[in-house]
Amino acid sequence: MKHLKPVNEKARRLANADKPDVVALQAPQQPPGPHIPLGCSTIFSPGWEVDRTGGTAGLCQPVERDLFDCHLGCYWPAQVPDQLNHAPDWTKKCAAAQKDWRKIDVIFP
Amino acid sequence: MSLLQTGDCHAFEAGGQRFVYLAPSAAVLAVDDVSAAVLDAVAVQARSADDIRADLLSGGRFAAGDIDESLAELVRVRALNRVDTPVRPPRKVVPLTPVPLSTMVLNVTNQCNLSCTYCYEYGEDKIVQTENGKQPKMMSEDTARESVEFLLRESGPDAHMTFFGGETLLNFKVLKTTVAYAKRRAAEVGKTIDFSMTTNATLLSAEVIDFLTEHRFGVTISMDGPPDLQNKFRVFHGGAGSYDVIAPKIKALIKQHRSRPIGARVTLTKETLDVRRIYDHLTNEIGFWEVGFAPVTASPDRPHAFGDEGFENVLGEFRDLAKDYLAAALENRHHGFSNVRETIGEIHKGASKAWPCGAGFGLLGVSTAGDVALCHRFAGSDDHKLGTVRDGIDRAAQHAFLDAHHVSDKTDCQKCWARPVCAGGCYHEAHTRFGTTNRPNLHYCDWIRGWTDTCLQIYGQIAQRNPAFLQQFEDTHEAPQAS
Numbered sequence: 001m002k003h004l005k006p007v008n009e010k011a012r013r014l015a016n017a018d019k020p021d022v023v024a025l026q027a028p029q030q031p032p033g034p035h036i037p038l039g040c041s042t043i044f045s046p047g048w049e050v051d052r053t054g055g056t057a058g059l060c061q062p063v064e065r066d067l068f069d070c071h072l073g074c075y076w077p078a079q080v081p082d083q084l085n086h087a088p089d090w091t092k093k094c095a096a097a098q099k100d101w102r103k104i105d106v107i108f109p
Numbered sequence: 110m111s112l113l114q115t116g117d118c119h120a121f122e123a124g125g126q127r128f129v130y131l132a133p134s135a136a137v138l139a140v141d142d143v144s145a146a147v148l149d150a151v152a153v154q155a156r157s158a159d160d161i162r163a164d165l166l167s168g169g170r171f172a173a174g175d176i177d178e179s180l181a182e183l184v185r186v187r188a189l190n191r192v193d194t195p196v197r198p199p200r201k202v203v204p205l206t207p208v209p210l211s212t213m214v215l216n217v218t219n220q221c222n223l224s225c226t227y228c229y230e231y232g233e234d235k236i237v238q239t240e241n242g243k244q245p246k247m248m249s250e251d252t253a254r255e256s257v258e259f260l261l262r263e264s265g266p267d268a269h270m271t272f273f274g275g276e277t278l279l280n281f282k283v284l285k286t287t288v289a290y291a292k293r294r295a296a297e298v299g300k301t302i303d304f305s306m307t308t309n310a311t312l313l314s315a316e317v318i319d320f321l322t323e324h325r326f327g328v329t330i331s332m333d334g335p336p337d338l339q340n341k342f343r344v345f346h347g348g349a350g351s352y353d354v355i356a357p358k359i360k361a362l363i364k365q366h367r368s369r370p371i372g373a374r375v376t377l378t379k380e381t382l383d384v385r386r387i388y389d390h391l392t393n394e395i396g397f398w399e400v401g402f403a404p405v406t407a408s409p410d411r412p413h414a415f416g417d418e419g420f421e422n423v424l425g426e427f428r429d430l431a432k433d434y435l436a437a438a439l440e441n442r443h444h445g446f447s448n449v450r451e452t453i454g455e456i457h458k459g460a461s462k463a464w465p466c467g468a469g470f471g472l473l474g475v476s477t478a479g480d481v482a483l484c485h486r487f488a489g490s491d492d493h494k495l496g497t498v499r500d501g502i503d504r505a506a507q508h509a510f511l512d513a514h515h516v517s518d519k520t521d522c523q524k525c526w527a528r529p530v531c532a533g534g535c536y537h538e539a540h541t542r543f544g545t546t547n548r549p550n551l552h553y554c555d556w557i558r559g560w561t562d563t564c565l566q567i568y569g570q571i572a573q574r575n576p577a578f579l580q581q582f583e584d585t586h587e588a589p590q591a592s
Binding site for chain 2: 001002003004005006007008009010011013014
């Protein structure tokens, strides 16, 4: 800032606030650039299988949560049972996907 | 074309330099001539950028490039807003994980040997029944030990313990054993602990002074000034003034206890409003290192309570004494007017408060029975109870309290530039004035804004002329003081 001079500590932080504040998990190694945290399937950019560097550390969701967040929240056409009609209790035992994903069983029609 | 208007900020001038104080960020920025001219241009009404530019160019003082840069910078820091783009208020955030307890204020007794007529604890405005209520008159040694365990469980690496009353020293016996116990237990669990105390000084015997010196107590003494002012309200049960009893004892304490500064805490009333004389007496005659003043907390119909005019008078007297603080600060001399020091300390950090004080999370009060309350002023009140030292903090009640008292829910405060430092003001004051803790203290808004403006001007002068003085306010972690 040229015309406004920071005086107190908060103002100094405000003056340095030009840097983008949304960063990916691999932030220290990554070159600066846009991080796309959600909505990956609608714009066909990496984010689901691999992150923007080709690795898996910066995925928009932990892989175990794909079932829930990708097919429910993001309209990702994941292969899941019909939970409205045929298998309403399919994920009943899966309270936290990261921990309980093994409890999700196979569905027999 | 969108119009620009003055944003949520307070413009002030100090030593010929123009500044803005931004809300809610609490940033202080020095503005140059062109930015000052831009702010002046929209001071009365909203105007378009082209209009402002044309106006400033016609004066011939500023170049078009500078005007445009300044407009962009002022918009960026939100000192200017576009009229058609509403500013989104910051999100209300209530911490979901427990905040470590920093200070526990232990009411070791709810009895007092003085009968100060303005007292919030015993007077007509009291919250807790202390005479024949269910709270014991003295805290037992067991409860004090349980409180120590509670503090050491809930605190971070540094714990602060403040003893309070009633008159704290009426229960010196428990105070003594508790300090020994707390030191041993803190060492066992690997935390540091320090102690402070508020007293009316009537019971400062040689033994007590030795004890306070040995354990490096931070001591705050409630005292109102020279004899005529001290004896007006601070009287014994029989009505006799307390000045002659306490003055020699305080002098003896100050002479012996040199490891921590000893401060006086003055209660100002409509009838004892003489800030400079009180300050001079307490520092020069008695020898206090610091003096802090607070207007009495009382319902508006009490004779000693301040009305609008009263707060204006307090402000005038504060401003007068604050000039001395500024002169001292510019010469790197100490000045003991702690109200200024505390406010410019907050201004320098840029503190922007979501709650007016740490009561209910960083600071908790404990009653004689071991009930945990918002702060010492509510200790023992069932309506403001947040658990017990035995069962711990009632997290649901604590969360509900913080949720209900967040500054973003105080509608009146949303238009006020002083909300980063005030956040609605003291819960106890609000409770006494309006019967509820979650109302902002609208009766002293003008006084808060006036005083914050004064402190901003002092801060601006120091920042320009002696910025090194402000380093003392950086990276310090002071414990909240009970008052």
